Amino acid sequence: MKLFQLFSLLFFLFLSVNAHSANSINGVRVWPAPDKTRVVFDAKSQLEYSYFTLSKPQRLVIDFKDSGNALTLKNVAKNDKRILKIRTSKPKNKSTTRVVLELAKKYQTTVFPLTPSGQYGHRLVVDFKDSATQTPIKPIKSSTDSVATKRDVIIGIDAGHGGEDPGSIGPKGTYEKKVTLLIAKKLEKLINAEKGMSAVMIRTGDYYVGLDRRTELARKKRVDFLVSIHADAFRTPQPNGASVWVVSNKRAESELSRWLDNRQRNSELLGGGGDVIKRTDDDNLALTLADMSREHSLDVSIGVSKKVLSQLKRITKLHKKQTQYKSLAVLKSSDIPSILVETGFISNHQEERNLTSSKHQVKLAKALHSGIKQYFIEHPLSGSYFAAKSNSSVNSIHIVKSGESLSLLAKRYNVSIKQLKTSNKLKSNVVRIGQKLTIPRA
Numbered sequence: 318m319k320l321f322q323l324f325s326l327l328f329f330l331f332l333s334v335n336a337h338s339a340n341s342i343n344g345v346r347v348w349p350a351p352d353k354t355r356v357v358f359d360a361k362s363q364l365e366y367s368y369f370t371l372s373k374p375q376r377l378v379i380d381f382k383d384s385g386n387a388l389t390l391k392n393v394a395k396n397d398k399r400i401l402k403i404r405t406s407k408p409k410n411k412s413t414t415r416v417v418l419e420l421a422k423k424y425q426t427t428v429f430p431l432t433p434s435g436q437y438g439h440r441l442v443v444d445f446k447d448s449a450t451q452t453p454i455k456p457i458k459s460s461t462d463s464v465a466t467k468r469d470v471i472i473g474i475d476a477g478h479g480g481e482d483p484g485s486i487g488p489k490g491t492y493e494k495k496v497t498l499l500i501a502k503k504l505e506k507l508i509n510a511e512k513g514m515s516a517v518m519i520r521t522g523d524y525y526v527g528l529d530r531r532t533e534l535a536r537k538k539r540v541d542f543l544v545s546i547h548a549d550a551f552r553t554p555q556p557n558g559a560s561v562w563v564v565s566n567k568r569a570e571s572e573l574s575r576w577l578d579n580r581q582r583n584s585e586l587l588g589g590g591g592d593v594i595k596r597t598d599d600d601n602l603a604l605t606l607a608d609m610s611r612e613h614s615l616d617v618s619i620g621v622s623k624k625v626l627s628q629l630k631r632i633t634k635l636h637k638k639q640t641q642y643k644s645l646a647v648l649k650s651s652d653i654p655s656i657l658v659e660t661g662f663i664s665n666h667q668e669e670r671n672l673t674s675s676k677h678q679v680k681l682a683k684a685l686h687s688g689i690k691q692y693f694i695e696h697p698l699s700g701s702y703f704a705a706k707s708n709s710s711v712n713s714i715h716i717v718k719s720g721e722s723l724s725l726l727a728k729r730y731n732v733s734i735k736q737l738k739t740s741n742k743l744k745s746n747v748v749r750i751g752q753k754l755t756i757p758r759a
């Protein structure tokens with residue numbers, strides 16, 4: 318090695334691991350999502366930064382003060398359509414690292430720092446968001462209100478975590494966010510292949526969707542039911558099995574009302590702890606004023622959760638045999654019925670293996686699909702394909718009211734009097750009030 322080469326090598330080493338800098342940029346990640354791209358810079362310690370934009374061509378320039386740069390920026394953004402290139406440039410102040418993001422066009426840009434959490438240290442986050450009008454909502458397969466086309470039951474599939482948020486991490490290093498997306502995609506396929514159902518994916522790749530955005534998307538796409546897919550974790554490797562969760566509001570409400578019913582007695586037990594009870598009373602008032610639609614949506618959520626549990630227990634151990642109740646942010650959209658499925662414990666060695674197996678993922682997706690489908694076949698939504706199908710294939714029951722005759726009922730249900738008589742084993746044309754009649758399908 319020539320002296321010159323040695324010097325330049327030392328010089329570059331000095332540049333990349335700038336020993337005099339207080340801080341250092343030592344990681345960068347790019348997360349492209351359908352509506353935005355998130356770029357995350359990792360720093361050794363708390364960041365001091367400033368930024369500005371330039372146009373023609375569109376650029377965002379970030380100055381990391383008193384920072385060395387230990388990054389290779391080449392190819393970092395090669396899979397993203399919004400960022401053409403990320404490079405460094407020379408600032409006036411030599412202790413500053415200047416990063417330039419070359420952009421395809423102008424985006425709504427947000428820059429904010431994040432303090433350490435989980436596996437991550439100090440970060441700077443940059444979001445490039447498309448303007449609102451640029452994200453059209455895809456039309457949903459055969460979902461119209463016209464009489465001719467019976468609408469699909471629309472199932473929102475929410476793969477937990479994503480992007481910067483890996484979720485739980487298994488002992489072998491499996492990321493929950495990867496497993497949830499793989500199961501979600503398999504479920505999407507099954508649902509879209511089912512006549513009468515269609516799927517809407519809340520996220521389709523490795524990026525983070527905020528909890529508010531998840532419910533917003535579900536609402537926008539007129540989702541009838543939302544299933545959120547997760548994997549559990551515990552600090553010890555033993556716990557295992559799947560569980561299904563619904564919102565706890567109803568549960569909290571009923572427990573509270575039970576508590577209030579017994580408050581006379583409880584008050585005595587507490588030795589006159591009146592303050593606590595008074596406060597509970599206020600809570601109850603708040604809960605009573607809560608949205609009424611929640612009750613219906615909770616009924617559906619619980620109904621589906623039971624169907625899903627009975628399917629899951631055929632293919633995996635259950636951590637909890639009954640529906641679990643909890644207040645979960647992702648399920649808080651009280652007007653959309655929803656469940657959260659913990660598909661297994663990623664912290665358990667065997668289940669981590671299962672969760673990464675494509676075969677097992679298919680089994681899980683099939684269990685979710687059949688559970689949800691069964692519920693909506695048994696409780697068809699009005700106007701849906703399942704409703705139309707159940708009307709034509711299942712005999713319905715009519716209870717005779719005053720003034721109704723066999724001929725009138727035959728006309729109303731579009732069947733012959735003879736058909737009515739046969740299916741009810743009637744010897745005469747006389748029916749009495751309150752009599753249960755089986756109406757054969759037309």
Ligand SMILES: [Zn+2]
Pocket residue numbers: 477478484485493547548
């Ligand atoms: Zn999770």
